[in-house]
Amino acid sequence: MHDVTCALTPFHADVLHSFSWSANVVGKKRWILYPPGKEELMRDQLGNLPFDVTIEPYTLPTHPSYPHRVEVTQSSREIIFVPSGWHHQVHNLETTLSVNHNWFNGCNAEKCWNYLKYNLQLVEKEISEFKDSMTDWESHCQVLLRAHMGFHLKILLKS
Known part of the structure; x- marks a missing residue:
């Protein structure tokens, strides 16, 4: 039998730093959340965030x-709202069925846009040596x- 108490979602912020909600249909979860910017205190020497903040x-x-x-x-039957840019980790404490949704609107659209632009700059920096040789x-x-974010700027502009 599978031990559901070990099921977890690693430490992360939601896609594009969107808002999200999670509704538990059945089961129980433990959420560990950090406000925007506080995750920086947890980076290792290489800049990586931890996989598990419970150790x-x-x-x-x-x-x-x-x-x-x-x-x-x-x-069960409770909904949690995760604000834009909050890093979090989730542990299923028992067998759980949840419905989740991510979105952005006028309140966090600029934050999502800036996060996507920042990641574009990282991509451009990573392959900058090929700029002059690529058409x-x-x-x-x-x-x-x-490929990295699930979005690019043209998709976001069409939304």
């Missing part, structure tokens, strides 16, 4: 991210951006 050193009261940590237990370099950057 040391992230659980120690002396860790710099500790005072910013918000924990919520979500039960239609900008289109290639958009393809790589879409």
Whole structure:
């Protein structure tokens, strides 16, 4: 039998730093959330975020991210709203069925747009050595951006 208590969604922020909600139909989840910017306190020497914030050193009261940590237990028939840009990790505490949705609107559209532009800059920097030798370099950057983010600027403009 599968142990559902080990099922987790690793530490992340939702796509494009969108808003999201999650409705538990049945089951129970433990949410661990950090406000925007506080995830930076958790990066390692290579700039990577942790996979699991429930292990040391992230659980120690002396860790710099500790005072910013918000924990919520979500039960059946409860809905949680995750604000734009909040990093979070979710653990299923029992067999769980949830419905989730991500979106952006006038309140966070600029944040989503800026996040996508920032990631485009990262793509452009990563392949900058090929700029002069590639035809239609900008289109290639958009393809790589879409592969990385699930969106590119033209898709977002059509939304």
